[in-house]
Amino acid sequence: MTQILIIEDESSIRKALSLGLDSKKYQIDTAENGKDGIQKATNKKYDVILSDLCLPDINGLEVIKTIKACSPDIISIVITGNGNIESTKSAIRLEVNDYLEKPLSINKVHDSLQKALKQRDYKRNKQRRKIIEIVESYNKNSNKSMENKLTKRNSNEDVSMLVHQINNPLCCINGSAELGMLNLDDKDAIIKFFKDILTAAKKINHINRELLSLNKYEERPKEVVDIKTLLISSIKMFEDLMTIKKVSLKIDLNQYDEDEKFVLGNKFDIEQIFKNLILNSIESMEESVEKWIKIKLELDREGTKILIHIQDSGSGITADNIDKCFNKYFTTKSHGTGLGLSVVKRVVDNCYGSINVTSTIGKGTLFTIQLPVYNLI
Ligand SMILES: Nc1ncnc2c1ncn2[C@@H]1O[C@H](COP(=O)(O)OP(=O)(O)OP(=O)(O)O)[C@@H](O)[C@H]1O
Ligand SMILES: [Mg+2]
Structure with a gap:
């Protein structure tokens, strides 16, 4: 099941997101500030981090950056009520997967999650194929060199x-x-x-x-x-x-x-x-x-x-x-x-x-x- 960490200080939004996404069969944990979010992401492996941009203690992008340093593969989606061009740009630079403006609907978040998860699976499958190719070519080469050692x-x-x-x-x-x-x-x-x-x-x-x-x-x-x-x-x-x-x-x-x-x-x-x-x-x-x-x-x-x-x-x-x-x-x-x-x-x-x-x-x-x-x- 996809594990999501929601980091949002407004309790009504946090609860609504948590209940709504839970009903879409995601596994949800929540944090109400950046510090708590980083702590939770350190202790547990999440697939997605869904963070408010304006948190009371640490900026949402900083939180994502910190979590990504340890979990580079994590999908990150930023939520904001007061998006501006500068923060959008830095979000893109950080390669957050998506950027959602409030008011949010569960369907909008669900669509964004599905899109990001699909992209991640595509990337993983591509990487898997590449690894299998490398392993196969390794096996071919090592078999050739083993043939030479056969007599010994x-x-x-x-x-x-x-x-x-x-x-x-x-x-x-x-x-x-x-x-x-x-x-x-x-x-x-x-x-x-x-x-x-x-x-x-x-x-x-x-x-x-x-x-x-x-x-x-x-x-x-x-x-x-x-x-x-x-x-x-x-x-x-x-x-x-x-x-x-x-x-x-x-x-x-x-x-x-x-x-x-x-x-x-x-x-x-x-x-x-x-x-x-x-x-x-x-x-x-x-x-x-x-x-x-x-x-x-x-x-x-x-x-x-x-x-x-x-x-x-x-x-x-x-x-x-x-x-x-x-x-x-x-x-x-x-x-x-x-x-x-x-x-x-x-x-x-x-x-x-x-x-x-x-x-x-x-x-x-x-x-x-x-x-x-x-x-x-
Ligand atoms: N967990 C262990 N506790 C105590 N002695 C061990 C342990 N593992 C290995 N040994 C010692 O190392 C020796 C070598 O182990 P190894 O598994 O190579 O052979 P073996 O167990 O004696 O025989 P085989 O595995 O062929 O039945 C053992 O005979 C034993 O003295
Ligand atoms: Mg033995």
């Missing part, structure tokens, strides 16, 4: 990496099947467990296809990846296993409300980051009294990197092992292959990101991944 490639290494990746969905299948056995009388639960098993089986299918195509290796194409959605679907795969292992999950995605940002990478590969880290966390908590995993997404201050934090209350990693844990084949587990974190590192490097780990023995471990994000608009 150690395909055994790829085979072991892929076989390792089968472990994650297999763990999910085991977890769902065990829960199913415990809930044989609950038809709805059984349906859910079967669905989870099918999802995990599809993953294994996918990995098999990758294995079969190894002898004609191509770098997996980069694509526009919506990290939040991918993270949520990866977490879902582990829900049953976490229930069995009595591990609680705290997810904080509120700091990352960015529909227009994306990571450039391969979805299948990035999924492996989440799955390997979550599975390691679950496995580290066998002996723990407290069993929790916290997952948090946020944007760095500059808005150029997404930070993904995955923290657990598990056994922790010793200082000696922390330096080795990303090494291929390094494992402290009797059943481990020691490939999980090396896959994670390889994928993070391919996305031009970085990964950091801090750990306290007996308390737990925190992995933080930074990946560059790009704007869709």
Whole structure:
């Protein structure tokens, strides 16, 4: 739903606009002065700011300018009762989307909003197409250069990496099947467990296809990846296993409300980051009294990197092992292959990101991944 912030000091106009636009199915917030408006726009993401020109504290154009400094994509519409040529000119210079004179009618405002929203969507779609073109041309070029490296490639290494990746969905299948056995009388639960098993089986299918195509290796194409959605679907795969292992999950995605940002990478590969880290966390908590995993997404201050934090209350990693844990084949587990974190590192490097780990023995471990994000608009 389109989110609109109305900044208007005259309460009758503010209320009339709010009620009228609410009836047109917009989501409305209001502010009665410039300071309050800036504060609200700092705390929440709006699509449109509809501001009176003459506010009691700050000039409406200044308010828009301040908000636009942080949200350059926001649509701005100025309302005025005493428009003059000078302020009209500076409004245009600031690129406000429209300029409406009082008295206002809801239809007039609605028309102006629709026009501005259409223009914004057109601009975004154009930008999206451009990004997709860039990604496609990147993929074409990188495939060409990969062909040259083909002979040097150690395909055994790829085979072991892929076989390792089968472990994650297999763990999910085991977890769902065990829960199913415990809930044989609950038809709805059984349906859910079967669905989870099918999802995990599809993953294994996918990995098999990758294995079969190894002898004609191509770098997996980069694509526009919506990290939040991918993270949520990866977490879902582990829900049953976490229930069995009595591990609680705290997810904080509120700091990352960015529909227009994306990571450039391969979805299948990035999924492996989440799955390997979550599975390691679950496995580290066998002996723990407290069993929790916290997952948090946020944007760095500059808005150029997404930070993904995955923290657990598990056994922790010793200082000696922390330096080795990303090494291929390094494992402290009797059943481990020691490939999980090396896959994670390889994928993070391919996305031009970085990964950091801090750990306290007996308390737990925190992995933080930074990946560059790009704007869709
Ligand atoms: N969250 C964690 N808590 C404690 N130790 C960890 C954690 N993540 C990784 N480790 C340590 O790092 C080692 C390497 O992890 P990695 O995922 O690469 O391999 P593995 O889990 O041992 O085996 P595999 O992933 O192949 O099943 C682990 O054996 C473990 O000692
Ligand atoms: Mg592992």
